[in-house]
Amino acid sequence: MIPVERQELDQRETTPLDTSVDELNANFIESIARLKRRLRAERAGDEFNDLHRSVLTLLVSEGPRTLSQLSDHEHVKPPSMSETVNVLEQSGLVERTSDPQDGRKVILVATPHGVHFVAESRRRRHEWLNQRLHELTGEERRTLAAAAAIISRITDS
Amino acid sequence: MIPVERQELDQRETTPLDTSVDELNANFIESIARLKRRLRAERAGDEFNDLHRSVLTLLVSEGPRTLSQLSDHEHVKPPSMSETVNVLEQSGLVERTSDPQDGRKVILVATPHGVHFVAESRRRRHEWLNQRLHELTGEERRTLAAAAAIISRITDS
DNA sequence: TATTGTTATACTCTATAACTATA
DNA sequence: TATAGTTATAGAGTATAACAATA
Numbered sequence: 307m308i309p310v311e312r313q314e315l316d317q318r319e320t321t322p323l324d325t326s327v328d329e330l331n332a333n334f335i336e337s338i339a340r341l342k343r344r345l346r347a348e349r350a351g352d353e354f355n356d357l358h359r360s361v362l363t364l365l366v367s368e369g370p371r372t373l374s375q376l377s378d379h380e381h382v383k384p385p386s387m388s389e390t391v392n393v394l395e396q397s398g399l400v401e402r403t404s405d406p407q408d409g410r411k412v413i414l415v416a417t418p419h420g421v422h423f424v425a426e427s428r429r430r431r432h433e434w435l436n437q438r439l440h441e442l443t444g445e446e447r448r449t450l451a452a453a454a455a456i457i458s459r460i461t462d463s
Numbered sequence: 464m465i466p467v468e469r470q471e472l473d474q475r476e477t478t479p480l481d482t483s484v485d486e487l488n489a490n491f492i493e494s495i496a497r498l499k500r501r502l503r504a505e506r507a508g509d510e511f512n513d514l515h516r517s518v519l520t521l522l523v524s525e526g527p528r529t530l531s532q533l534s535d536h537e538h539v540k541p542p543s544m545s546e547t548v549n550v551l552e553q554s555g556l557v558e559r560t561s562d563p564q565d566g567r568k569v570i571l572v573a574t575p576h577g578v579h580f581v582a583e584s585r586r587r588r589h590e591w592l593n594q595r596l597h598e599l600t601g602e603e604r605r606t607l608a609a610a611a612a613i614i615s616r617i618t619d620s
Numbered sequence: 621t622a623t624t625g626t627t628a629t630a631c632t633c634t635a636t637a638a639c640t641a642t643a
Numbered sequence: 644t645a646t647a648g649t650t651a652t653a654g655a656g657t658a659t660a661a662c663a664a665t666a
Contacts, residue, residue: 327596328585330608332520335502335589337611338495339513341618343538345492346634346655355656356496363489373625381500386657388626410624410665428485432492438617439484446613451487453610454494456603460595461498503632503657512633530648543634545649567642567647 348434353397357382357390359431362399365416366424372405373412381461399423505591510554514539514547516588519556522573523581529562530569538618556580 354362361376371379377387391414394400399420405411416424439447511519518533528536534544548571551557556577562568573581596604 327593327604330604330611331589331593331596332516332585333615334607334611335513335592336517336520337614337618338499339517340536340538341614342495342499343634344618347538350635356492357656359489360493360496363493374623379497381497381504382656383658384625385627385659389657408624408666412625428489432488435492435617436484436488438620439488442613442617447484447487449606449609450491450613452606454487454491456599456607457494457498458490460592460599461494461501463595500657507658514633531646539633540635541648542636542650546634549649565643565647569648 345432345435349432352431354393357386358394359427361387361390361414362394362416362420363424365400365414366421370403370413370415373414376414379462394420502589502592506589509588511550514543515551516584518544518547518571519551519573519577520581522557522571523578527560527570527572530571533571536619551577 357380360380364376364379365371373384373387373391376391377384380387382390391400391402395402398417401415401417403413403415405413439450442450514537517537521533521536522528530541530544530548533548534541537544539547548557548559552559555574558572558574560570560572562570596607599607
């Protein structure tokens with residue numbers, strides 16, 4: 307039924323490769339959307355969300371960043387990042403400092419407590435996914451790691 | 464700095480494999496969260512979201528389902544699925560029918576318009592991601608396809 | 621005047637609680 | 644009673660618009 311519809315509708319040139327990209331697009335988005343919804347249920351009640359953790363991890367591993375740098379990197383708008391940073395700041399995990407060269411800028415720095423938190427929390431978080439990952443074969447894990455690298459690259463392009 | 468912290472904190476036994484799973488967990492979640500945020504920005508203004516499309520695709524390709532079956536499959540609660548189905552129904556893409564065996568159940572069926580929509584929209588949606596996928600090598604696409612399959616499997620376990 | 625960030629407000633997506641109808 | 648689904652309401656996460664401070 308679907309192939310017939312596709313045939314009717316495919317007015318422009320398509321190669322089998324196009325079709326496979328379309329399929330990949332749909333399958334891939336649907337699979338990660340379902341995973342995100344499942345993870346949401348698993349981590350209900352957590353104090354920090356993925357964005358909080360991603361920002362903190364970046365500050366710990368890569369060093370201080372301005373608010374705009376953070377919002378660009380994470381693909382959110384500055385007001386969203388400002389609120390995210392408020393939470394981290396109120397928890398004592400990051401500090402706002404000012405740029406001596408440019409008074410408009412706010413530079414975010416991880417506190418020692420923030421560094422400690424990242425090291426400590428990597429293991430505990432997303433326990434459900436951790437368990438699932440442990441059940442995979444080494445090759446399957448390598449596939450996911452390779453996929454994560456590809457996703458990061460295209461997201462930032 | 465981080466390795467020292469880890470060493471202090473790692474009270475329980477961990478193997479190198481554990482660490483790599485932790486890293487994979489963090490990297491993977493962060494990469495797909497950033498991708499999701501980027502996709503949100505790219506598809507602003509769209510009439511349907513990922514859940515609408517995923518549900519419609521399932522009904523078209525796999526046949527009629529009850530509301531509970533849909534909410535289980537997509538990992539949302541029944542009220543969320545009910546609202547999602549309302550939108551698809553109001554757009555004429557699915558129909559609610561009743562189960563002749565059990566009057567409590569609602570069976571969702573894709574309309575001909577819904578079938579047509581799925582075939583027609585696969586190509587157009589997420590144009591930004593489609594473009595990125597076209598720029599990948601065949602092997603990179605195979606990696607993502609394999610990752611999507613693994614994700615789907617573990618999400619539904 | 622342009623840029624960086626914040627505050628106020630609103631929208632999207634999903635959840636929980638309360639309810640209706642049927643088994 | 645227990646189950647399937649809906650309605651009403653709330654919360655998390657993100658956005659846009661308006662504003663303040665600095666360049």
